Amino acid sequence: GVTDWSYTGPHGPNHWHLDFPHCAGMTQSPININTGDVLYNKALKPFDLAEYSKTKQITMHLVNKGGHTAEVEYTGDQIRLRGGNLPDIYILSQFHFHWGSASRRGSEHTLDGQHYPMELHLVHYQSHLGSINNALDQPSGLAVLGYFFKIGEHNDNFDQLLKYFPQIKESDQHVVIPTFPLLDLLPTPTVNYFRYDGSLTTPPCHESVIWSLSTQPIEVAEEQMEAFRGLYDSTNHSLVDDFRPLQPLNERTVQVSHR
Numbered sequence: 484g485v486t487d488w489s490y491t492g493p494h495g496p497n498h499w500h501l502d503f504p505h506c507a508g509m510t511q512s513p514i515n516i517n518t519g520d521v522l523y524n525k526a527l528k529p530f531d532l533a534e535y536s537k538t539k540q541i542t543m544h545l546v547n548k549g550g551h552t553a554e555v556e557y558t559g560d561q562i563r564l565r566g567g568n569l570p571d572i573y574i575l576s577q578f579h580f581h582w583g584s585a586s587r588r589g590s591e592h593t594l595d596g597q598h599y600p601m602e603l604h605l606v607h608y609q610s611h612l613g614s615i616n617n618a619l620d621q622p623s624g625l626a627v628l629g630y631f632f633k634i635g636e637h638n639d640n641f642d643q644l645l646k647y648f649p650q651i652k653e654s655d656q657h658v659v660i661p662t663f664p665l666l667d668l669l670p671t672p673t674v675n676y677f678r679y680d681g682s683l684t685t686p687p688c689h690e691s692v693i694w695s696l697s698t699q700p701i702e703v704a705e706e707q708m709e710a711f712r713g714l715y716d717s718t719n720h721s722l723v724d725d726f727r728p729l730q731p732l733n734e735r736t737v738q739v740s741h742r
């Protein structure tokens with residue numbers, strides 16, 4: 484159908500703009516961040532992630548989202564993101580990952596041209612817009628907090644999520660999982676971050692995202708990456724390399740929260 488898209492072939496990233504014109508915009512994501520060119524902005528205050536530890540009255544729904552990613556969707560009580568010099572409080576909607584078939588690639592953003600094996604995106608919508616769908620195409624409607632991964636020690640906290648991946652191997656499979664504190668997945672409560680204005684990295688590529696990318700990566704073991712690479716897309720191929728090619732920075736600057 485007209486809304487089909489993929490990461491390779493005739494519906495791949497170079498063709499997205501034919502069905503989704505915003506994908507040809509001038510402030511698209513992801514980008515390479517040249518760490519020598521970023522501007523320190525002292526207004527970029529720390530994030531308050533306190534509500535990321537909430538578990539009561541919260542449902543976590545793990546889904547193989549159209550064969551494009553592994554995603555955890557939140558329903559029930561709201562988890563609020565504050566701080567970070569955002570123009571409003573933002574509400575957590577879902578988180579998802581982008582990864583590679585091998586650990587030398589997988590992240591969407593790059594730092595000084597370097598790819599990481601995986602990137603986590605925590606997607607939030609502006610509180611006063613009321614829902615993710617209302618916020619999608621609004622200026623500053625979304626705030627995405629991103630984390631890179633590096634290969635290292637086995638990360639026991641991630642097993643709270645990965646042990647359910649065998650139940651979402653096929654596209655559109657989903658399962659409710661026992662709620663755990665999102666903070667368990669993140670490296671530290673203080674987040675130093677890069678900040679720039681960009682877009683959704685998938686169709687319809689709306690230019691509605693305030694991006695914040697943590698400078699501190701999450702560590703997982705290579706064997707834990709295999710849980711991601713064991714998933715399948717909607718054509719029963721391995722769900723890997725679900726990252727969009729880099730987009731031009733154009734007139735934008737990237738800011739950083741620390742010197």
Ligand code: SG4
Nearest residue numbers: 548551552579604606627682683684685
């Ligand atoms: C993934 O495809 C998610 O499944 C999408 O979530 C998400 O779109 C899309 O990535 C783009 O988000 O942080 N990578 S990104 O820019 O969050 C949205 C859903 O389709 C709107 C729910």
Ligand code: ZN
Nearest residue numbers: 579581604684
């Ligand atoms: Zn993403």
